[in-house]
Amino acid sequence: MPRKLDAGAPGFEKDFDTFLNSKREMEEDVDQAVAAILKDVRERGDEAVVEYTNRFDRVSFTTDDILLPKARIAEEAAKCDPATVAALQVAAKRIASYHERMLPESFEYTDEIGVRLGSRWSAVGAAGLYVPGGTAAYPSSVLMNALPAKVAGVKRLVMVVPTPDGVINPLVMAAAQLVGVDEVYRIGGAQAVGALAYGTQSITQVDKIVGPGNAFVAAAKRRVFGTVGIDMIAGPSEILVVADAENDPDWIAVDLLSQAEHDTSAQSILITDDAGFADAVEAAVIRRLETLPRKDIAAASWAQHGAVILVPSLDHAVPLVDRVAPEHLELAVADPDTLAGKISNAGAIFLGRYTPEAIGDYIAGPNHVLPTSRSARFSSGLGVLDFMKRTSLVACDAASLAEIGGSAVALAEAEGLQAHARSIDIRLNRAS
Amino acid sequence: MPRKLDAGAPGFEKDFDTFLNSKREMEEDVDQAVAAILKDVRERGDEAVVEYTNRFDRVSFTTDDILLPKARIAEEAAKCDPATVAALQVAAKRIASYHERMLPESFEYTDEIGVRLGSRWSAVGAAGLYVPGGTAAYPSSVLMNALPAKVAGVKRLVMVVPTPDGVINPLVMAAAQLVGVDEVYRIGGAQAVGALAYGTQSITQVDKIVGPGNAFVAAAKRRVFGTVGIDMIAGPSEILVVADAENDPDWIAVDLLSQAEHDTSAQSILITDDAGFADAVEAAVIRRLETLPRKDIAAASWAQHGAVILVPSLDHAVPLVDRVAPEHLELAVADPDTLAGKISNAGAIFLGRYTPEAIGDYIAGPNHVLPTSRSARFSSGLGVLDFMKRTSLVACDAASLAEIGGSAVALAEAEGLQAHARSIDIRLNRAS
Incomplete structure (x- = not known):
């Protein structure tokens, strides 16, 4: 009831x-196990990733088996029901179209005293997308996580997806192909998160990791946060x-x-x-x-x-x-x-x-990765901004520095930071 | 060298x-101590906050002493050198002006098949600003953390600042008054973070906590993340x-x-x-x-x-x-x-x-809270967006739902989620 x-x-x-x-x-206490796996992946790279993959996914891969060749992805994708693939295409088009409207605007202006100021958005260099294996492998999640990255302009998009017992999900491959994932590795769990965050001999480090996962994946994402960016823990x-x-x-x-x-x-x-x-x-x-x-x-x-x-x-x-x-x-x-x-x-x-x-889970256009557990009070669904970062720009010339330099010096001195004050003074030819 | x-x-x-x-x-191992303090604040509220404050700040407050009355803030602010206050005013004006350009745009449109779609930005309801005590109490940080919240439209802005040995920093009070902080509490450390995150009898919970702090504050922010939003850990x-x-x-x-x-x-x-x-x-x-x-x-x-x-x-x-x-x-x-x-x-x-x-630390206009330790690869300085969140909007009518519903049903069925499929079917008068 x-x-x-x-x-x-x-x-x-x-x-x-x-x-x-x-x-x-339910809080599963997996943090210690995850810490050990991450440390191992960081130290031993591919070797550790393959060992954990073979153990947890009941497979017998070598390092060479981890990357799924493009041909293999296409072959798996070809097994899908064409009607479902067509639906994925409709969804992808609508999701991309909505997300394109979310692209932020950079700006630059010169203020009234001649200081040039700006704010410049740029895409993160490389993003890693975690896709769960087994029954929780949802092709719609591939679209929702990958397309904002693509729209943002991320150059390198890497997908990790475990293949328990060696079984590949054709619809996930169809979705990966559709959105243009650059590399697909058949690994999962904390070891996959570690490989993306730290890099291994065969997998180059990414800058941001997104996507849903089980308790091990969530704990690993929390732990690598700072080394790379992560999306929310849903x-x-x-x-x-x-x-x-x-x-x-x-x-x-x-x-x-x-x-x-x-x-x-x-x-x-x-x-x-x-x-x-x-x-x-x-x-x-x-x-x-x-x-x-x-x-x-x-x-x-x-x-x-x-x-x-x-x-x-x-x-x-x-x-x-x-x-x-x-x-x-x-x-x-x-x-x-x-x-x-x-x-x-x-x-x-x-x-x-x-x-x-x-209708929003699949096809309307907005993202289906959304804030849970009351966090909509302070956070937003996944979007293009999650794959971009902002750089601020400032340019003074001698005249505009002279105009505002005095206030900066006053504040630096009030805060007891003399070198801060001198770096301005010295350019104003004042006591240096 | x-x-x-x-x-x-x-x-x-x-x-x-x-x-x-x-x-x-240097990683200080303070996490266990912080966990205990947070638990205590959560369970006992004000009583715990006052006890920790009295112990760590060497004061003897009662619950009534925690909130700094507006008159007291004004009195402290009046002690400041007028030239420094004038510099703070110049800085505040320039920072606000730059940040106003960062306000994001909401949008709404109707697509070619009649689905109405939108994205709406709104301010978080309440923000908490942590200001360190002692020598690290920088008035410039008060401006840089508070002004983006004000520009975003945050209705309630709460400041916590410890006053070790009862000493109040007049310039911090001047900055708080200048930006229009709504409530100032003279508490700090993990206990202040806990009070903001969980709320106590006298302090209402906030939605987001920002601002610099020592290892205890950083550990506390990490732990309350999820209950409230936090800025980056610098x-x-x-x-x-x-x-x-x-x-x-x-x-x-x-x-x-x-x-x-x-x-x-x-x-x-x-x-x-x-x-x-x-x-x-x-x-x-x-x-x-x-x-x-x-x-x-x-x-x-x-x-x-x-x-x-x-x-x-x-x-x-x-x-x-x-x-x-x-x-x-x-x-x-x-x-x-x-x-x-x-x-x-x-x-x-x-x-x-x-x-x-x-010049950027104090007066240029852009924020001085910026990503450190290589995190500029994936994250941005503090800004107006940190105090806002986005809600997506979708509206179908019977005709537009009929247009895209079939694709959604196909995907829901491919993912084995029958109730998802039925929630669309039933509105299309198909097999329900």
Whole structure:
């Protein structure tokens, strides 16, 4: 049974707080194991990477087997259902098109006293994309992680993907080929993250590592952060649906289940202003669950983490949504734009009755890598900026330095940094 | 003696690599102590914060003493030298003006099949600014950390600053007043970071924590990351100066020392195409050192981490600069713009002979919080974007959903996520 909360009931504030702070993630203690693997990869390079790969993926590779040749990638990709590949192509085109609008603008100007100032964006040199193996190998994730890098202008895009028991996922290869990955290595886990971060004899170090992974991968990314950049460490997926009574309860039930089926730790929340509608959705969830292949996962998620929150009016949903700061927010209401305008914290907002969240997972255009666990309060979905960095530019001439130099000297001296002050003085021919 | 490298000499590649990978940071093992403090603050709130503050700062506060009243801030600020306050005002105006140009643009459009798509930037709700106490309390850092938040539109800006032995730094108060900090708490260390991240009875939780601090503060920020956003964890400061023989060796020497005086772990590097000039700068550094109050610090930094690299021509400096990815890059050459155009990795570039790095520390306009330790390969200086987050928007109607829904269903089914597929199907009146 999902949690039931009524914003009009006494004690709601306390219950909502408890709900907000309930943990969904299982913390696996893998950090020590990961530290040892990373150290080993750093010291022994390829040799260590191959040993761990052979052990964890039950294969018997040599160093030469790690890089997947382009021909092999093409061969695997050719095994895919053409209709699915066509769908991938539609998705790739739409995702690229949306992300192109996110390219930031560099600027340069000369201010009123003659100081030239600028801000220049440039792409990171090389990006590494982690793709999980086995059942969690999602071709849509390849598109969502690789395309922003491509749009940003990253010159070298490297993919690592484990192939447990030697099995290659053809759709992942099709996606890699489609987006133009430059190198694909059939390795995974902490050893793959280490290889990308430190470099080995055969794999050149990258500057940034992105992509989802299990607890080992997440711990490895945390540890190599600083040596390379990383994307966020994603928690379990979430959806919050705000729906009025005019919706078909069945539609909303399926939307809630589309998150719940990801993972038993996933979370689906319904906020509605109609108690009867809430009951109807709950009943529909029970019926729909029976039809799902991933019924057990979805049922566990709904029972353990699901919630139905009744509010006196839809406007009362706004502060609750901001506090949850959901990864995905569906506004299945008559005037979704007005409601969306009042909300600050959400990774992505799906507007209206004909925009199920799943359309954003695959094909709408915006990224599906989004902030989880309330982090939409301070962070954003993956985008082009994650593969770029900014350099500031300053140019003074003798006259403009003379104009502002005195203030800088005053501050440097107030902070007790004499060489700072002298580096300006000396150019102004003052006491040096 | 600084390290001497000659890019034309055999073995340079190996020596440069060793130089790049030499560690400058002392890693203090404070993580366990910090974990205990954070846990305590989380559980006991104000009571714990006050206890740690009294112990570490040698004061005897009660909970009521922590918040500095506006009147007290004004009183302290009034003690400052008016000339220094005027310099702070000049700096604040220039920093705000530069940062206003960094405000990102939201967008919304309807694509060719009728899907409405958007990207909306908004400010984080509340930001916490850590300001170190004692000698490291730099008013310039208050401006550089607070103004991007203000420009971003952050509604609530909270400052924490320890006051060891009860001593308040008037210039820090003047800076806080100038930028319009909303709340100032006289607490520091891991306990202050914990209070901002988790909230206490008297301090409301923030969404993002920025600002420099010692090893305890850095460890605490790493640990609370996820609960709140944090800025980068800054390493020791660096400057790389590319200079030709037309410079006054004395000017370049002082520039190198202006980083070296920060910290014994700071690093100053000169790259030049003239061996005689290199020698002249080295000699000037020795002479200039004698004149500095912070001579011992600067001398240790230069001897342990300094480097002079000789290149056959200035163009040979480009790949070396990109590999160092310096926090500060000074191009004291005849045509700095052309050289800057070839460089990808640098936090900030100072162009020409009249732009000493120190002008950027205080007054030029760009931020002085910049990526260190080679992280300019993948990250940027502090800016307005650090206090904003992006929400993506998608709106389909029945017709546009019908247009792209089929591809999404194909991908959802290929990934084995049936509820995802059904959430689209059901709206298309297909098999549901």
